[in-house]
Amino acid sequence: MADRSAPQHSTTRQQVLYLWLDGSSLEEKVVGWAFHDGTDGAGPQLPDTGEPGKAPYASGVRALCDGWMLLQSAQLMPPAPGQEHLNAYLEYEFVFERRVEPS
Amino acid sequence: MIDTSESRMSDHRLSTRQMAEFVANGFLRFDTIVPADINDRAVDEMAQLNAERLLPDGMKPPHSLTPLDECYPAPSAIGEYLRLPQIRGIIDSLVGPRPSFDHDWVHYIPGGGTYLQPLHVDATADSSDPTFDIQLFWYPRAVRPGEGGTRFVPGSHLTRVRSSGLHRYQHIVGEQQVACDGGSVFVFHHGLWHAGQPNPGAGDRWLYKIRLNPTEPQVRRWNTDDLDAVQNPPSDHFFARMQPGSVAEVFRTWHPWMGITDYRNDQMQRALLWRYLTGDDDFDVDYYLTRLEGRADLMERRG
Numbered sequence: 069m070a071d072r073s074a075p076q077h078s079t080t081r082q083q084v085l086y087l088w089l090d091g092s093s094l095e096e097k098v099v100g101w102a103f104h105d106g107t108d109g110a111g112p113q114l115p116d117t118g119e120p121g122k123a124p125y126a127s128g129v130r131a132l133c134d135g136w137m138l139l140q141s142a143q144l145m146p147p148a149p150g151q152e153h154l155n156a157y158l159e160y161e162f163v164f165e166r167r168v169e170p171s
Numbered sequence: 172m173i174d175t176s177e178s179r180m181s182d183h184r185l186s187t188r189q190m191a192e193f194v195a196n197g198f199l200r201f202d203t204i205v206p207a208d209i210n211d212r213a214v215d216e217m218a219q220l221n222a223e224r225l226l227p228d229g230m231k232p233p234h235s236l237t238p239l240d241e242c243y244p245a246p247s248a249i250g251e252y253l254r255l256p257q258i259r260g261i262i263d264s265l266v267g268p269r270p271s272f273d274h275d276w277v278h279y280i281p282g283g284g285t286y287l288q289p290l291h292v293d294a295t296a297d298s299s300d301p302t303f304d305i306q307l308f309w310y311p312r313a314v315r316p317g318e319g320g321t322r323f324v325p326g327s328h329l330t331r332v333r334s335s336g337l338h339r340y341q342h343i344v345g346e347q348q349v350a351c352d353g354g355s356v357f358v359f360h361h362g363l364w365h366a367g368q369p370n371p372g373a374g375d376r377w378l379y380k381i382r383l384n385p386t387e388p389q390v391r392r393w394n395t396d397d398l399d400a401v402q403n404p405p406s407d408h409f410f411a412r413m414q415p416g417s418v419a420e421v422f423r424t425w426h427p428w429m430g431i432t433d434y435r436n437d438q439m440q441r442a443l444l445w446r447y448l449t450g451d452d453d454f455d456v457d458y459y460l461t462r463l464e465g466r467a468d469l470m471e472r473r474g
Contacts, residue, residue: 086339090430099428102341123344140201153439153459155330158340 081106083166085136086115087128087160092144094128100158102127111168128162134165183260187401190264190448191421194441197328197363202213204257205354210311213248215309217379220249221277237272239383249379252309261358264393265305273382278367279297280319280376288367289338289474290322294383296333297362299443301447302326302385309379311352319370320349321357322376326426328362336358337364344425390450398449405455418445419456435459 076098101123103114114124115134125131132138140163147154185199193199216230223229233242239262243250252258264271280286293306312318324346348368349357359365361382370376391398403417413419422441425434437460446454455461 077354088340088428090428095429098344099430100340100343102339121342121344121346123342153436155334155433155436155440156361157330158343159433160430161359 078170080167081111081170082132083107083111083168085131085164086121086133086165087125087162088166089160089162092142092160094132094138094141094162096160097125098123098125098127107168110171111166131164135166137166139163139165183257184259185264185422186391186394187398188421189194190393190420191401191445191451193265193358194444194448195421195424196325196426197360198323199261199358200351201257201261201358203352205252205255205309205311205358209248209251209255210354213252213311213379214377216248217377218279221279224277232275233272235271235273239272240276242272252379253381256286258307258356259404261356262305262307262383265358266383266389267387269386270383271386275379275381275386276377278321278378278380280367280370282370282375283356283402284306284319284370284372284376286367287369287384290324290340290343290364290366291334291337292332292362292364293314293334294361297331299331300307301444302389303444304382304384306361306363306382307378308349308357308359310351310355310357310377311379312348312374312377314349314351314376315372315374316350317348318350318372319368320351320373321365322368323357323363323365324426324428325360325363326424326429326437327364328360329437329444330362330364332364335425340364340388343428366414381436389448391448402451402454403459405420405453405457405461407456408458411458418454422456 082108084104086100086102088112089096090099105111105113112135112165117124125134128138142160142162156166185193189199219230220232224232227323239253242253245251308321310320324343337437401416401418403414403419406412407414407417407419407421422438429437435457438456442454442456442460446452453461
């Protein structure tokens, strides 16, 4: 029987990975990333590239191959009139999750 | 009174290539440009300013709108730094000889400091015109790699973003973190994305940042002796013919975080900023503005 005195330890934890790609396809190159770890370090971590500043995955598809599940893709929106040639935020944002069961 | 005459500045103004690099990258780096004795004396003054600026009494920064020449009168190591001919040459080139003080701040990160500042831009979302402020980041002490140097994203300065919208970006390919010898100065376009970083090292990290506003058009303030030689015509086009060594060549800098659309849009923004800086309203790189303007003219002529 599960230990009900510590229910927080039996709850599935979420890891979230944001990848920003240089185009709208999951095949394209990673240009930015952010990792939020609901396991507080207990779950699997991002691959160590051995090189500071190098993305943990080469593309969105490579993240899928490492067990990440796609939650959301960037919507493709036409630029607003007058804004056609302005850059703002990184455009092609993909959000992934991994659910980690307590050990 | 400080002599800011053209002749005194002539040896220290930026070259056209340096100005083009500032437009393409959003920053310029000057290693060990401040003499050691000024760096040594400045740290104590920075510490005093940092400790007292918000107290009822004690050392205070200038008021915003103060002419730069009147900021930190002697005796002041910060004032000596701001009046160095090589620093004034940089300032004159970018914001003219009579900029006003916007604000300054001492960013002190003690050895072992863990505060991680999120990526941001200073002030508010930008206006749509190409005018710009500069921010000088002066590191009077050496900053070792990974020990609290400012993180920044080259080429991010011409975007239109809200500051808090950048907090999400933990890592961007091509970003840099300052590491330098003591007395080095980085000059940022005000729109450059940046963030303070933790300092796991043993030594303290000192930074004096000052923001300056231009009070006159920022047109041809640098040493333009080489401008005619490197200014390319609007026909300069990667997919047609190019002039080697031109401004357009510098403006083809492709930052690693840019996709193809980001890159082309940014080339257009660089060209628009260069038109402002040079007064050459026909300037272009890779034909993006000229192509559209030609078609707009057809509509005008239709009557």
